[in-house]
Amino acid sequence: MLGSVRGRLTLLTIALVLTAALAATLLIVDAYRSHRASTERQISETAGAMSLAIDGKAREVTGVLQVLALSPHLKAGDLAAFESQARRAVPHDDKWVVVADLDGQQLVNTLAKPGEPLPRMRLPADIDLRERETYVSDLLQGMVEKGRVIAFATLAEGPGGRPYILAIAMRPSAPNAVIAEQRLPPGWYGTLVDRKGVVIARNVEAERFEGVSASPDILERIRKSPEGVGDSVSLDGRETLVAHRRSPVTGWTFLVGVPRAEVSGSLSRSLIMTFVLCLALLALGALLTVWFARGVTRAVESLEGAAEAMGRGGAAPRLATGLRETDAVAEALHGASLKLKAREAELRQLNDTLEARVVERSRELEETTERLVQARKVEALGRLTGGVAHDFNNLLTAVIGNLDLLGKRIKDEALEKYVANARQAAQRGAKLTAQLLAFARRQRLEPEPLDVNAVIEGLRVLFDSALGGATRVRAELSPDPLWAMADRTQLELVVLNLAINARDAMPEGGEVLIETARERVSGPDPRLEAPAPGDYVRITVADTGSGMTPEVLARIWEPFFTTKPVGAGSGLGLPQVLGVVKQLGGGIRVDTAPGCGARFHVYLPVAAPAEKAHPEPVEAAPVDFAGLKVLLVDDDRDVRSATADLLRDLGSEPEEAVDAADALARLDAGAEPRLVIMDHAMPGLTGAEAAQRIRVSHPALPVLLISGYMDAEAVARTWAGPVLAKPFDKQQLAARIAAALQAAQTGGD
Ligand SMILES: Nc1ncnc2c1ncn2[C@@H]1O[C@H](COP(=O)(O)OP(=O)(O)OP(=O)(O)O)[C@@H](O)[C@H]1O
Ligand SMILES: [Mg+2]
Structure with missing residues (x-):
């Protein structure tokens, strides 16, 4: 139940209504309390006022009594004169004057007809008479008057100082009149009781309750305190709120009562109204709950539908449920479903083209691999070709050098032809190596x-x-x-x-x-x-x-x-x-x-244009090779000796060194050649490196570097001086030596 929108709304409604009901009840109870307090105050004040009014009348009567007590007629014993004086002083017929002796024998009674024999009074037990003091009686049974009476009495002086009892008696109608004058609000009770708690006068049904004793709880309250308020039951049996005030003058007590229904009536009425209102609110709440819950449920159900549509792969529709929140969720679902569809389509397309792309990539990969293999093959071939050609070149250098020397020594024409053929073949071999080295990019x-x-x-x-x-x-x-x-x-x-x-x-x-x-x-x-x-x-x-x-x-x-x-x-x-x-x-x-x-x-x-035409190579000046001291450095014994023979054949004097270190040592040891001819590719120091050192230690000494095709590139990178490429014949050797010596003389390289 609590899991549903309806359940929660119902709970909310109940909680709201109950809270309101509780608040209303608290307010009502508070209002009742203050209403009761104000009623209590009101009846207390009224009881006080009534008590004061009765006291006023009592004082009036006491005043008259005191005046009559001093009457000279009484003192003189002229009772007839006193009687007429008394009749004048107390004219009312609900009040009368009585004179009696201390035994109670009445001497004058203005209520009795003249000449009528007067009875003897039964004096009340609590009577305490003193001159110039007034005794106020409780409710008494009258003697002359057959009904109940109340009396104010004092001692008066008769003839010869004889004491008389002088009293003014009256019927309860007198205080009733006083109560009536006060005009109590309708429904209120005003009751005057005597010292014993017996009713003297009452604003309603006075005759019915005259002489009836007040309820014991009231008597108890009167006895305890001169004034107070409390709940009780009235003489006619109704629940009442009663305030009492005892008069210090008469000793009587005035009671003012309000029916409890009048005080608490508003309370129960308000409570009932509240209850009914709460019920009505609950009913209305229930109706609204059902209505709201149905609206929300419908909106949520539409959302459910949208989500299901999305789940089936369709587009979630836009919704107008009347609820902003659900509409926003529907909008979000709508957007998400569109995106999802687009993504799906993309994916499908991707999937469709996947195969074609895989084929394409595989083909590319195959081609790349093929090319790579080809490149490796060419590279390996290049290395192999280069290596073979390099060694081949060294051999050719030795062969050509030796053929040159041989050709010079032979005088036989037939043999000369053989040598020429051999040299031609060697030259073809040199061309072939050149091609191979070009392919190997080593040239x-x-x-x-x-x-x-x-x-x-x-x-x-x-x-x-x-x-x-x-x-x-x-x-x-x-x-x-x-x-x-x-x-x-x-x-x-x-x-x-x-x-x-x-x-x-x-x-x-x-x-x-x-x-x-x-x-x-x-x-x-x-x-x-x-x-x-x-x-x-x-x-x-x-x-x-x-x-x-x-x-x-x-x-x-x-x-x-x-x-x-x-x-x-x-x-x-x-x-x-x-x-x-x-x-x-x-x-x-x-x-x-x-x-x-x-x-x-x-x-x-593309190159920048040359600044000037390349200078025509200057013919090297003829060099006198006779006695030319040359330091020849080559680690290949055959090549070295062939080159040395060529040099000797030219007329120069070669000194041979087996590697770069040997050459440097010889120079350090004091050798003074005109020229160093040095092979580049040697173990340890290379020719180019040794040439650099020589350039520093002997700046004036020219170096001619011999390079095989294999190291052409390396030499070009590290050596800017003159180079002699292998294989070479005597002419080429002579030309390069001449160029190197001339460059050294002119100061250039
Ligand atoms: N212009 C061309 N027209 C048709 N085929 C060619 C052409 N150029 C080269 N080829 C082909 O390429 C091959 C290789 O050429 P390449 O120049 O490397 O060697 P070659 O000409 O056969 O021999 P070489 O050039 O060493 O004398 C040739 O044999 C020929 O089949
Ligand atoms: Mg060709």
Whole structure:
């Protein structure tokens, strides 16, 4: 029950109504208390006032009594004269004057008819008479008057000092008249009782209750205290609130009573009204509760419906239930359901495209892996090729050196031919190693800003002789010079290689188009040979020949891959081209399809224009080698001795050192060569490092560094001085020595 909206509302209503009822009851009880207190005060005051009024009348009577007591007629014993005086003084017929002797024998009674014999009075037991003092009686049985009477009495002096009892008697109607004068509010009781508590006078039903004794609780209260208020029962048997006041003058007590119903009536009426009102409120509350609860329940049920709709995957509707809170919740549900639906749709779409995306990613991954494997392969191949070529080069250096020496000594013509053949073969081997090292990107390059257009123009004569009659070369060069960073000799080789491939692709002859332009490459290209994003000078070599299948295209960069007949192609052309271009910081793109020709685009990094044309290499002045002291440093014994023999053959005097440390030690020990010739690749200190030290310790001593293809790059990075590339023959050695000595003399490198 308490779990429902109706239950809680009912509880709330009951709690509110009960609280209100409690508050009303407390207020009513408080009002009753103050009402009763004020009634008590009122009746007490009224009792006091009544008592005072009775006292006033008593004093009047006492005054008259005292005056009559002093009457000379009485003293003289002239009772007749006294009687007429008394009749004048007390004219009222409900009051009369009595004179009696101390035995009670009446002598004068103004109530009796003249001459009527007067009875003897029975004196009350408590009578206490004194001269000049008034005794007030309780209610007495009259003697002459047959009804009840009250009397005021005193002692008076008769003839010869004889004491008489002088009294004024009266019927209870006298005090009744006094009470009536006071006009008590209707319903109130006013009762005068004597010292014994017997009723003397009463404002209502005086005759009925005259002589009746007041209730014992009232008597008890009167006895205890001269005044007070309390509950009692009236003589006619009604519940009453009674106040009493005893008069010190007469000893009588005046009682004022109010029916209790009059005091508490308002209380019970208010309580009943409150009760009825509470019942009515409860009923109204119950009705309102049912009504409100039904409204709330309906709103909540609509919410439930909305939530269920949402649960089924639909949109929760907007609601107007009349309750702000539920409408807000419905709005939130509506928003949430729309979002949910959108999210679901997204998810579904994502799910649908998932497969396609997985396939796409897998393909990308495969391609990347393929490319990576390819790159590793090329790299490994490069390392292998480079290593073999390096050692091969050392051998060739020794072979060529020795053939040179042999050639000089032989005078036999037939033998000279053998030597010439051997030297030619060795030179071919050197060319092959050069190609291999180019592919391995280990070759020594001398990049400089070159106008690519000028380089191609310079190749024209060579094209004509190299390509043969059926193939024409057409150049479409950009009108402005195009400056690129490149090595002149190697660039010429690249263009020539591509042109020869183009010729080979057109056996029937045709046109080779060479085009140059500036081009910006944007966006990354994952292909190994492609250029990185940036600004380039592009050289395109295009033919209209056989073109390539994708399978061929995929392998053209592999060394020794060729489709040409044995002996016609080595398969090293394109690998060398790519090696050079990549080493220069560029890249290559190829457009081709079978039967549609091929276009090779070579990209070279853009360079700032050279400030002046490259100075023509100055012919080195002839050097006198005779007696030239040279310190020759090489860890390879064969190469060292071959080089030493060449030097000796030139006429110089070589001193051999086995490594860099040996060379430095010899210099320190006081050796004074004109020149140091030092191999670069040596265990311990490299040639370049040793050369740097020599430059510091012997600044005037020139050093010529011999570099194999393998270390061309490392040498270029660490050594700016003269270099002799392996393999070399006697002429090349002589030329480099001359250049190194001249540079040292002119102060440059
Ligand atoms: N312009 C082209 N048109 C069609 N196929 C080409 C073209 N250029 C190269 N190829 C293909 O690429 C292969 C490899 O070329 P690459 O230059 O490396 O070696 P080669 O020309 O066969 O021999 P080499 O250049 O060493 O004499 C060629 O055998 C040929 O199949
Ligand atoms: Mg080729």
